[in-house]
Amino acid sequence: MLIPIENVLGKDEVAHFRQRLDGADWQDGLNTAGTLARAAKRNLQLEDGSPLAVALGNHILRRLGSHPAFISAALPHRIYPPKFNCYRNGGTYGLHVDSALMAVGGTDITIRSDLSATLFLSEPDEYEGGELQIEGPFGIQSVKLAAGDMVLYPSSSLHQVTPVTRGERLASFFWIQSMVQGEEDRTLLYDLDQAIQALTRSCADDPELVRLTRVYHNLLRRWAVT
Structure with a gap:
């Protein structure tokens, strides 16, 4: 399931990120590419663990920790520290799949990638190309969201970033262990939670809402591993 999440960052926050990233020390994305990815990856990335990447990444994590739509969709247990990339001058990342297990540098933590996330930091009209294309059971879906918005999708999906032929595409990306x-x-829990939230807004005094909420929490209790 592909889930767009709006307003992870507000416009002022995006402007602050863009100011910090302007003139950043971008590194060749091949430095972090695996054997297969080396033939497909052509972009720039901030160095993992750099002060700028850590500061901006921590800001994103704080916002996600209080973002109800993200929590509902991801049910996060662990989040890989956000990374940052830049596509320009034909930059692209061909069809690939994310690694199932990812070690967090400098720690003894390994994260299972259940969900992948891309947080857009450039407005769609600032660049041409650069669509995130995700293969799913109903074909290929192309994603190009407003700056500050994010998309969640299964890490098991084949996906790619099409060549950026004009302008510059900035984004943060990371993975979630749910x-x-x-x-x-x-997906079932997300759909159920969204229905409960909608009913709460329209008929909060309906006693059947309590029963529906009980179903949600009992399913979560059955399936959740912490």
């Missing part, structure tokens, strides 16, 4: 590993289970 408390609910199964994609179908997680």
Whole structure:
């Protein structure tokens, strides 16, 4: 399931990120590419663990920690420290799949990648190309969101970033280990939670909402691993 999440960062926050990233010390993305990815990856990245990457990444993590739509969709257990990339001058990342297990540098933590996230930091009209294309059961979906918006999708999906032929595409990307590993289970819980939230807004005094909420939490109790 592909889930767009709006307003992870506000416009002022995006402007602050862009100011910090302007003139950043971008490194060749091949420095972090695996054997297969080396033939497909042509972009720039901030060095993992650099002061700028850590500061901006921590800001994103703080925002996600209080973002109800993200929590509902991801049910996060662990989040890989956000990374940052830049595509320009034909930069692209061909069809690939994310690694299943990812070690967090400088720690003894390994994260299972259940969900992948791309947080857009450039407005769609600032660049041409650069669509995130994700293969799913109903074909290929192309994603190009407003700056500050994010998309979540299964890490098991084949995906790619099409060549950027004009302008510059800036983004943050990272992975989430969910408390609910199964994609179908997680999707069911998300749909149920969204229905509960909608009903709460329209008929909060309906006693059946309590029963519906009980179903949600009992399913979560059954499937969640912490």
